[in-house]
Amino acid sequence: MKKILSELINNHFLVGLLLFIFSFFLYSNTLFHQFTLDDVLVLTKNKYVTTADYWAIFSKDTFAGFFTSSESTQLVPGGRYRPLTLAIFATIWPITQAPWFFHLINVLVYATTVLTLFYFLLTLPLKKTIPTSHSSFACLTTLIFAIHPIHTEVVNNIKGLDDILSLLLAILAWKTCHKPIFKNTLYNALTMMFLMLLALLAKESVVVFIPIAVISVWFFNKQSLMKVCITISPMVLALIIYLSLRLSTLSSNIDVTTLPELMNDPFIFWNGDQWLPLPWQEHFATVLHVLLLYLGKILFPMTLSHDYYPYAIDVTNFKTWTVWCSLLVHISLVIYTIHGLSKRQLPAFAIAIYLIALSLFANIFFNIGTLMAERFLFIPSLGFSIAMAWICLYSLNKVKNHLAIYIPLQLFLVMMILLAIFQTLNRAPAWKNNLTLFETDIKTSPNSAKLNNALGGELTKVSQEIPIKNSKSESAYLYRAIDYVKRASQLHPTYAMPHLTQGNALHFLGQHDQAIESYDRAIQLKPNYQEAKENRTKVKAYLTELNKKQEQQDKEQQAIDLSMAGEHEKAIYIFNQLINEVSSSKLLFFRGVAYAQSKKYSQALNDFEAAELLADPNNHQNMVRIWQALVSTYQHLNQNQKAEEYKQKIIALNSK
Incomplete structure (x- = not known):
């Protein structure tokens, strides 16, 4: 059995194929999901994508096609330039707008990334750094990466293609770094530069692969600093090209002054009058606290959420034990990494990948606009997977001669793998649609202002999709x-x-005055809030029309009451006013009644005949009422034949 397993592991083609198929089926349930979350930004409501405007896609901010006003594009500080995935979406959109196809692309690219990672690990000279066979290590590392539940966000969210594709391309560029430096130098350099440029155009966060590649080339190839710099120089050149494109594209966003906004800066607080920067102690204590949360998420990804906006995570200070624990843990990791790299220890290399990749999102060097996101662990999870595979294989190798420990340890590792698979499968249904996602994650992030608002907005939207209007359900x-x-x-x-x-929501509930007050408050807080202004105008117009209809109904009822009280001339006068504004079967009928009661049968006949023409033929009760009035009027006018015709109509209708 052991020999068969060993032969299977060493069959790289078969293992790679199995990893690809497994990764695909692990996320195949996403094919039944709808568009969710940020898909509107980069796909369904991005006008440059839906119109396949490639020039705009490559020459404007990524979100410019969604935020159509110049003021709105400043909602994302610094702007975003990720045209590659938008170009892919723009190519697919004219062919099909079905969500399943876009989800299929995500899953296929993810499975391809898993496959590429496996073959890349096989090319690294790991023999002296791992406690077992090269194939076993590559297989286990890739498996851990493939099943990690922290990846559910990037795979389930179509917008996450930028994360997946950028990592795939970055791994391919990284792989090129480890080819012999003086073999096909120009070809390798151009390939590396092209792949890295594409990776950056997918998502700029793969810039972390430049320092990772530096350490990697030095760590595995033992090259001098000069050779390392030459080897990775195409990556640096790709970065320079990307930054040039980005700066020329987003130059209009530079020097734009924006008011403090909590959704874009979690390191401010409200003092009751204005937003102020957090004291530095709370700022850095919160950063350290979040770093510990990241470590907890990647080690124990049991409670997941797509939203960690303020105040899903509380601002903290150095009086909190978790802050000091995080400081101690991360200082220890940095010290070990430096020491371990000098000794060419693979776990140190893995931790270096984790720390370097996470540093970009840690709010240490610059404010990224949010405290935390699970998608930010996508690249760091690569380092985690390498470290965990090494620890597992090292532990098994150490106790392989002690069956009493070896077998339970194997079973424990298998259980951990199965648990990770279960958690990945269990998390996926939450991403079915926005309502499911928001209702699921509000339990995990109940204090997120953004998520509370998003759920409120989605509930409002869903309420208008209910077929029966003004129902209890709505x-x-x-x-x-x-x-x-x-x-x-x-x-x-x-x-x-x-x-x-x-x-x-208040407008849909019929509370229009309160709705206008809410719109006024929104505009007071954000004077250029175009949507609030438009909605307020619409509700005011609707309310004016509603009041007008109510006035008409009141006058109509007044006329009916006057007619019943015998004041027919006054009733007819009011009916004339109403009919001059808008003619209806109901108004004509009741004016006809007033005419008939005042013995003006010719005028009454004209109104009843007109009322019949305007009446809904499917409203049998109303038709019978009009025909009965016509029978009576014809009889008063001695047109008995016509009266008999309408009597027969009444009998025929009642017999149905």
Whole structure:
């Protein structure tokens, strides 16, 4: 059995194929999901993608096609330049707009990334750094990476293609670094530069692969610093080209002054009057706390969420034990990494990948606009997978002659793998659609202002998709929506969007005056809030029309009451006013009644005949009422034949 397993592991083609198939089927349930979350930004509501405007895609901010006003593009500080995935979406969109096809692309690219990682690890000279066979290590590392539940966000979210594709291309560029430096030098250099440039165009976060490649080439090839610099220089050149493109594209965003906004800067606080920067102690204590949370998420990914916006994670200080624990842990990791790299120890190399990749998102060197996101662990998980595979194989190798320990340890590792697979499969259904995702994750991040508002907005949207209007079900959705957006406003006192959402919900509930007040508050908080202004205008126009209809109904009822009281001339006068504005079967009928009661049968006949023409023929009760009036009027006019015709119509209709 052991020999068969060894032969299987060493069959690299078969193992690679199995890893690809396994990765594909692990996420195949996403094919039944809808568009979710940020898919609107880069796909469904990005006008440059839906119109296949490639020039705009490559010459403008990634989100410019969604945020159409110049003010709105500043919602993402610094801008984003990731045209490659948008170009892919723009190519697919005219062919099919079915969500499953875009999900299929994500899953296929992810499975290809897993396959590429496996073959890349096989090319590294790992023999002296691993405690077991090269094939076993490459297989286990890749398996851990493939099944890690932290990847569910990037694979389930179509927008996550930028993360997956950029990593795939970066691994291919990284692989090129380890080819012999003086063999096909120009070809290798151009290939490396091209792959790295494409990776950066997919997502700029793969810039971390430049320092990773430096350490990697030095670590495995034992080259001098000069040779290392020459080897990775095509990557640096690719970065220079990318930065040139980015700066020329996003230059309009430079020097734009924006007001402090909690959704873009988690390191500010509200003092009751204005937003102020957090004291440096709280700033860095919170950063350290988040670093420990990242470590916890990658080690124990049991509670997952797509949203960690303020205040899903509390601002903390150095009085909290987790901050000191994080400081101690990360200082220890840095010290070991430096020492371990000098000794050419693979776990140190793996930790270096983790720390370097995470440093970009850690808010240490610059503020990235959010405290935390699980997708930020996608690249760091590569280092984690290498480290965990080494630890597992090292532990098994150490106790292989002690069956009492070896077998339970094997079973434990198998259970951990199965648990990770289960968690990955269990998390996927949450991404079915926005409502499912938001309702699932609000349990994990109940204090996120952004998520509370998003859930309120989605509940409002879903309420309008219910076939029966003004139903209890619709009202229940809307009242829940209001509860969530009120919570968002409590968490973030200058957040304009919840007031917009609340205004929409109140409007649908028929509370139009309160809706206008909510829109006014949104505009007060954000004077250029175009959507709030448009919605307020629409609701005011609707309310004006509603009041006009109510006035007409009141006058109509007044005329009917006057007619019943015998004041026919006054009733007819009011009916004339109403009919001059808008003619209807109902108004004509009741004016005809007033004419008939005042013995003006010719005028009454004209109104009843006109009422019959305008009446809904499917409303049998109303048709019978009009025909009965016609029978009576014809009889008063001595047109008995016509009266008999309508009597027969009544009999025929009643017999149905």
